[in-house]
Amino acid sequence: MSKTLLFKNAVVLDPRQSLKAKRDILVEGGKIKKLGSHLQDGGYDEVIDLEGRFIVPGFVDMHVHLREPGEENKETIFSGSRAAVAGGITSLCCMPNTQPPIDNPQTVKYVQERADKANMARIYPLGTITLQRGGDELTSYGTLLEEGVKAFSDDGKMVASSSVMYHAMSYIRKFDALIISHCEEETLSRDGEAHEGYWSSILGLQGLPPVAEELAVARDILLARDTGARLHLAHVSLARSVEWIKWAKEQGIKVTAETTPHHLLLDHSWLEGFNPQAKMRPPLRTEADRRALLQGLKSGVIDAVATDHAPHREEDKSGDFTSAAFGITGLETAVPLLLTELVKPGVISLEHLVSCYSCRPAEILGIDGGTIKEGSPADLVVLDLEAPGRVESRNFYSRGKNTPFEGWKTAGKPVMTVVEGQIKMKEGDLLEG
Amino acid sequence: MGSHLLGLRDCSREEIESILDRASYFDGYRNQKLTSLKGLSIAALFFEPSTRTRFSFEVATRWLSGEFYNFSTESSSVVKGESLLDSVNTLKSMGINAMIVRHRASGILQWLSTKISGISLINAGDGSHEHPTQALLDLYTIKKYHSSLEGLKVLMIGDIKHSRVVRSSVTGLKAMGARVTLAGPPTLLPKEFAREGVEISWDIHPYMNDADVVYMLRLQKERQKKGLIPSLKEYTRLYGLNEERLKYLKPGALVMHPGPMNIGVEITAEALKQLEDHNDIRLGINEQVESGVVVRAAVLDYLMGEKPR
Numbered sequence: 040m041s042k043t044l045l046f047k048n049a050v051v052l053d054p055r056q057s058l059k060a061k062r063d064i065l066v067e068g069g070k071i072k073k074l075g076s077h078l079q080d081g082g083y084d085e086v087i088d089l090e091g092r093f094i095v096p097g098f099v100d101m102h103v104h105l106r107e108p109g110e111e112n113k114e115t116i117f118s119g120s121r122a123a124v125a126g127g128i129t130s131l132c133c134m135p136n137t138q139p140p141i142d143n144p145q146t147v148k149y150v151q152e153r154a155d156k157a158n159m160a161r162i163y164p165l166g167t168i169t170l171q172r173g174g175d176e177l178t179s180y181g182t183l184l185e186e187g188v189k190a191f192s193d194d195g196k197m198v199a200s201s202s203v204m205y206h207a208m209s210y211i212r213k214f215d216a217l218i219i220s221h222c223e224e225e226t227l228s229r230d231g232e233a234h235e236g237y238w239s240s241i242l243g244l245q246g247l248p249p250v251a252e253e254l255a256v257a258r259d260i261l262l263a264r265d266t267g268a269r270l271h272l273a274h275v276s277l278a279r280s281v282e283w284i285k286w287a288k289e290q291g292i293k294v295t296a297e298t299t300p301h302h303l304l305l306d307h308s309w310l311e312g313f314n315p316q317a318k319m320r321p322p323l324r325t326e327a328d329r330r331a332l333l334q335g336l337k338s339g340v341i342d343a344v345a346t347d348h349a350p351h352r353e354e355d356k357s358g359d360f361t362s363a364a365f366g367i368t369g370l371e372t373a374v375p376l377l378l379t380e381l382v383k384p385g386v387i388s389l390e391h392l393v394s395c396y397s398c399r400p401a402e403i404l405g406i407d408g409g410t411i412k413e414g415s416p417a418d419l420v421v422l423d424l425e426a427p428g429r430v431e432s433r434n435f436y437s438r439g440k441n442t443p444f445e446g447w448k449t450a451g452k453p454v455m456t457v458v459e460g461q462i463k464m465k466e467g468d469l470l471e472g
Numbered sequence: 473m474g475s476h477l478l479g480l481r482d483c484s485r486e487e488i489e490s491i492l493d494r495a496s497y498f499d500g501y502r503n504q505k506l507t508s509l510k511g512l513s514i515a516a517l518f519f520e521p522s523t524r525t526r527f528s529f530e531v532a533t534r535w536l537s538g539e540f541y542n543f544s545t546e547s548s549s550v551v552k553g554e555s556l557l558d559s560v561n562t563l564k565s566m567g568i569n570a571m572i573v574r575h576r577a578s579g580i581l582q583w584l585s586t587k588i589s590g591i592s593l594i595n596a597g598d599g600s601h602e603h604p605t606q607a608l609l610d611l612y613t614i615k616k617y618h619s620s621l622e623g624l625k626v627l628m629i630g631d632i633k634h635s636r637v638v639r640s641s642v643t644g645l646k647a648m649g650a651r652v653t654l655a656g657p658p659t660l661l662p663k664e665f666a667r668e669g670v671e672i673s674w675d676i677h678p679y680m681n682d683a684d685v686v687y688m689l690r691l692q693k694e695r696q697k698k699g700l701i702p703s704l705k706e707y708t709r710l711y712g713l714n715e716e717r718l719k720y721l722k723p724g725a726l727v728m729h730p731g732p733m734n735i736g737v738e739i740t741a742e743a744l745k746q747l748e749d750h751n752d753i754r755l756g757i758n759e760q761v762e763s764g765v766v767v768r769a770a771v772l773d774y775l776m777g778e779k780p781r
């Protein structure tokens with residue numbers, strides 16, 4: 040039986056209700072019982088005074104690699120969900136490119152059981168688009184949806200065959216379920232290591248031509264148009280992708296898109312010196328792309344921020360550039376970095392950050408959360424917009440210490456994470472059970 | 473550049489000049505055994521086939537009385553950074569003072585240099601990134617022939633994209649005041665090089681008659697199989713040096729190639745024959761090989777030799 044909690048004196052911010060005001064929140068039975076001014080503070084298990092702080096809907100990360108089953112030396116559902124609540128994330132989707140992949144009910148159940156046991160963030164396993172992510176045969180969407188799967192993705196690679204993708208999108212309309220597309224045309228991107236541009240040319244690295252992403256974005260948008268399927272584009276990284284998405288939305292095509300904190304904050308000049316922490320797919324792009332992504336996020340063409348949290352073992356990332364694995368972690372750095380680098384200087388408002396990293400993702404996925412309404416689940420995050428911090432990977436709860444942001448100073452961070460009415464993180468410490 | 477030669481990007485003009493001066497000093501002692509590497513051990517660790525470069529380093533080392541050990545492997549399996557580091561550490565504990573490395577991964581020496589100390593690293597070619605001693609010996613050859621690099625027009629032709637020689641040479645030539653044009657088929661010529669202060673062109677003709685140096689790059693035959701050029705024949709037609717094109721070259725021009733040459737691809741057999749006894753235009757490849765030894769000796773001496781001299 041969960042406790043009754045009263046959060047007092049915080050500024051409650053919920054873009055879905057256009058709410059930004061001092062309110063008290065009463066939590067009971069894992070749900071928000073009451074939202075009001077000056078609620079009586081007698082008879083509760085705990086009264087928490089949050090004077091001067093913000094309370095916002097818990098963050099929802101649509102794109103996380105938890106690596107379990109199969110690569111538990113990189114991350115586990117346990118370690119990843121702890122990292123999530125430490126970072127203010129109350130719900131996340133875990134990508135199905137595990138070993139075995141999440142393409143059958145048993146694996147879905149396995150992930151759900153591990154998630155229940157970890158008892159930290161809410162974890163929504165995604166299913167693959169094709170069996171074994173092989174690109175040939177369709178996964179049983181109806182069956183997996185019944186098991187609680189919220190969307191389907193072959194993330195890590197594109198569904199290479201246009202015919203297979205066309206049929207996947209046609210079939211899935213029966214359920215109005217979401218397809219999440221990893222946009223990289225394979226024949227162009229196969230051997231690539233870095234954005235094809237100035238830095239790859241100067242350093243002699245194999246280029247990933249930007250048109251590889253654009254082709255895939257365009258193809259999947261056109262397939263979504265003709266099939267009517269709901270399409271979500273993962274980790275969009277190019278100005279030209281933003282243009283395509285804008286066009287698609289103007290046409291009424293059912294498309295949404297996400298970008299990552301690192302594509303919003305870094306460009307390919309981070310490759311200088313062959314920095315293996317700057318190696319990821321899609322790669323870091325140009326400064327012009329970075330600005331276009333920010334603009335796209337501001338204008339709403341890009342709906343969501345998602346980390347593409349990709350933990351690796353130390354040795355997978357500490358070698359030379361060519362041997363290094365693709366990807367970086369993000370769960371514990373996303374909120375502090377976005378608060379510091381985007382909200383603080385006024386690039387985007389706090390409301391906007393909450394909207395694209397909580398409300399919109401919850402809406403796109405059709406899951407609970409992303410709002411602070413009476414009756415909705417008590418998934419909450421308390422933010423201190425002044426609290427100083429520093430990115431220190433050795434303090435990560437995630438097993439993956441791979442981050443290009445090591446040593447970055449931050450101002451503003453989550454100081455409390457509440458999932459289903461239970462305090463999971465308080466001032467950086469995790470509260471078990 | 474410290475105790476390593478990782479690439480010319482890290483070198484100042486003064487450092488480059490100092491190495492070239494040292495090379496010309498050594499040039500005067502070609503028939504004499506020198507001693508500046510006495511008591512020092514130098515190892516070659518090549519993970520890509522090469523006989524010329526390795527040989528050149530070996531001759532240079534022995535000339536300066538250093539010990540040379542060869543730990544190269546012809547095996548085609550990829551050696552990752554971590555196992556390379558193991559080898560380097562093992563060799564270091566066996567008393568090796570410098571390591572000459574060639575590897576297919578761009579940037580691997582930069583990485584290696586952050587993991588080790590007390591040993592000199594010399595880049596003998598990393599992926600498509602740099603090949604600094606080749607660029608230095610080319611600079612030396614050009615300087616010897618044209619007496620100065622300042623204001624010289626250098627035309628480099630071929631597979632710019634995959635060439636580590638180009639990346640080192642562009643830096644070196646620019647530092648020394650030369651004007652560089654890079655020419656090649658669009659698929660092998662990244663337009664981003666324009667930002668390095670060089671001209672780029674898909675067509676060699678506008679630059680042929682004005683070039684003081686025409687540098688032909690080696691074309692790997694697999695570029696055709698990967699669909700980057702239609703055929704070697706067409707490559708030769710568009711970018712090869714043939715008898716007709718020799719006529720465009722201005723008197724005193726120097727034709728260079730890093731070797732080994734694909735006769736019939738970068739240069740036709742007829743053009744090569746003509747060049748060998750041409751009065752006005754010089755083929756520099758033998759000089760390049762000779763310069764290779766003195767320049768590599770200069771590099772070894774610069775990094776490790778007794779100081780002060």
Ligand SMILES: [Zn+2]
Binds near residue numbers: 194195196221273274
């Ligand atoms: Zn992906």
